[in-house]
Amino acid sequence: MPRPIDLGRRRLLQAGAAAGALIALHPFSARAAANQAHLRVMSTTDLHVHVFPYDYYADRPNDSMGLARTAALVEGIRAEATNAILVDNGDFLQGNPMGDYIAYERGMKEGDVHPVIKAMNVLGYACSTLGNHEFNYGLGFMDKVLAGANFPFVCANVARGKLAAEARADDLWLPPYVIVEAQVTDGAGEAHALKLGLIGFTPPQIMSWDKRHLEGNVETRDIVEAARAWVPQIREEGADLVIALAHTGIGSDAYAPMMENAAIPLAAVEGIDAIVTGHSHLDFPGSKYEGFGGLDVARGTISGKPGVMAGFWGSHMGLIDLMIEREGGQWRVVSATTEARPIYERVERKNVPLVESVAAVEEAAREDHEATLAYVRRPVGETSAPLHSYFALVADDPSVQIVSNAQTWYVEQMLAGSEHAGLPILSAAAPFKAGGRGGPEYYTEVETGPIAIKNVADLYLYPNTARAMLISGADVKEWLEMSAGIFNQVEPGAADAPLINPGFPSYNFDVIDGVSYRIDLSQPAKYDRDGAVVNPDASRIADLTFQGAPLDPEAKFVIATNNYRAGGGGNFPGVTEDKIIFVAPDTNRDVIVRYIVDQGTINPSADANWSFAPMAGTTVVFDTGPGGRKYAGSVEGVRIEDAGEGADGFARYRITL
Structure with a gap:
């Protein structure tokens, strides 16, 4: 009917809108x-x-x-x-x-x-x-x-x-x-x-x-x-x-x-x-x-x-x-x-x-x-370890780890019963709050204990939506080569060489969870910050393995990521929209919240799946927030030493490679 x-x-x-201003008729109404x-x-x-x-x-x-x-x-x-x-x-x-x-x-x-x-x-x-x-x-x-x-x-x-x-x-x-x-x-x-x-x-x-x-x-x-x-x-x-x-x-x-x-x-x-x-x-x-x-x-x-x-x-x-x-x-x-x-x-x-x-x-x-408001301020779960991003650019990091854990958990459920079910799932996640122009306080920090929904904004700044892509082992290698562009090239034997390239955005430093690898800083970056090949013969990614064996370039993987990356954000090599196999109906933030609620207590401890390749007699320095001092001694996979004060309120740290 x-x-x-x-x-x-x-x-x-209408009266409220028209009271203070003259409303112009659309041409169709006028004529x-x-x-x-x-x-x-x-x-x-x-x-x-x-x-x-x-x-x-x-x-x-x-x-x-x-x-x-x-x-x-x-x-x-x-x-x-x-x-x-x-x-x-x-x-x-x-x-x-x-x-x-x-x-x-x-x-x-x-x-x-x-x-x-x-x-x-x-x-x-x-x-x-x-x-x-x-x-x-x-x-x-x-x-x-x-x-x-x-x-x-x-x-x-x-x-x-x-x-x-x-x-x-x-x-x-x-x-x-x-x-x-x-x-x-x-x-x-x-x-x-x-x-x-x-x-x-x-x-x-x-x-x-x-x-x-x-x-x-x-x-x-x-x-x-x-x-x-x-x-x-x-x-x-x-x-x-x-x-x-x-x-x-x-x-x-x-x-x-x-x-x-x-x-x-x-x-x-x-x-x-x-x-x-x-x-x-x-x-x-x-x-x-x-x-x-x-x-x-x-x-x-x-x-x-x-x-x-x-x-x-x-x-x-x-x-x-x-x-x-x-x-x-x-x-x-x-x-x-x-x-x-x-x-x-x-x-x-x-x-x-x-x-x-x-x-x-x-x-x-x-x-x-x-x-x-009362709901988002109330704890919905607990974290058994601190969630912070002070060292997210130099070591496997708990704030990135929890995002990868949640993305993997989610994509596995979403692909259940599909043609891609059973393929190994990797996860790509980047640190968003990592200092830089945001200043020395621009870092994620959630203490051990209760975690509230609003804390998720600290873990994941952007309203991205989740994606899954079907990629090869060769794609994984190039994806990581692009990410490694955030680091300066370091001469073997150098003393306190600057580690981080400040022109490379931290949100394009993807850590891929599910594989293990080292980054060889003696090599130049293969790609610049815009994804252009600048050193075609360079290979920073070393000892790349999956489940303990060298990564097969022909192997197929599902990788969990977000719409920005899957849609070409950052111009990562080989990351093209035709490889997208799942467009999620959920934001990455929602995925993290659901994961926390499902798990009750989360364990975000980083698994140290990546590190720098050793370089005898070489030290590098980087700046991060002074709030990181209480966590420096607990970072997995790397020894971090206090190196004094950095510029503009940052603290400086040293790594012996």
Whole structure:
């Protein structure tokens, strides 16, 4: 049945936005004639429970996130358009400690309303679909959350039990679509009826990502296959326009069954007028998608249809502006523009907010926000050894070790039952807080004992997502050669030679866990900091072994890493996107938190799987934070001596090679 909606009634917050500033109408609203109307489709995606502009891991405000900030855009954006509707594209339920607090601590009783739903209800959403993260806490929990919404959820490719012989016969978990029966005002001020079909999709890979919750309960159908079946039915029921709420990324323009990132082939399905995408945590239209087949970045089209991707965590509001024209009793799109409008801008390496939070949205979730703060400040596990990064650049390090332990634990679970299950798993992790420009206090330090969720920010600074790649032994060798570029070449017999190249970023110093190796500092670096070969015959990586035997260059390994590295960050040789075999639905921070909760007590002691090759009569010096003095004597695999004071508040240490 069509769902009535009054587009004008949903201008809930417009007065607050318009009171202090003159709102300019979109050109479509300004020039629409009789029987023409401007319809604006506003969208959010990948909110991941970020209601407040607050980073719970770091336990401090963050101006780059939060639906309360995005809501301020809603106020003004509605005022720019004669007719506007707000939709969400999924992944709202999990992804920060507030989501985990509700799921694991407070729980959801019948009748409870989840804080992110409370916030969304304030804004008057017309519809949402399901992202892959909605399934993370189980189907029962998800259903309780959805029940608290004042708007419907749709999903056309998740069926109860087994899939039917054809898509329209599937017993779907949710309705595949909803038809919104709206009133739109044309350029002459006349009101007309508009039937707007909204259909939703989620990545079919949820069956792998949340196998423990979903296996035996649901099955997923290919996104494009489901669209080809259901879109004609939406049209048959009288929809004037069809908009796809597609929690799927922008990937290849060549269709393949069960694609995770199927936005381009989906948009090409006949009968779809516009597409809202997400999942990839990027923004479209935007320069990140230059050169993709099937896209027109300048026009903001996907397979020729207007499309948008609104970043993540509330960072952008997605806008699809449609000029529609009534002809023969039906509406059709005659022109369109798209935009991903940000809530902040980067100025001199800082986030500068472009809007302030909407108080009504924050108040809706205030109590849950305060409870989450208490949750992240409370211990969730214990560490049996200190976690610090003072010596992460000169020896195997506990702060890097715990990241590798967690990544290996996670990837092993995620690949269980796949074609790559059983392959040896390595893990690549780098120290993020390692002094440098951050100063002598810019180091990870968590004492032995209780560890809280917010401590994870100290271990893993960036909101990266986990990846797994299939690589060879030869790739491992070159990966390590690139990492070893952080060290200066040292002449044998040198006294107190500077060890660290300050121009090489610490986040590109990957330690690969699961193999053992030495770094020969007498050799020059093979690669420069940008990944260019500068000494093709150099070989710093020596005694490279796997399980006690020399590493076979032809051997195959799975390596756990992050989206930055797997996507080409750092320009590591041989690390190319075609080697990615698993794109995780989780951030590396979330992986570490889950690992700590699962283990209860973690043992982050480094296993000293790498060291420097001996060089008789040679010493090197490096600077680190003075806070490292209490740990210097316990570093595995290397003898570290105090060498006095360094520059700018750093302490200096010596290593005898």
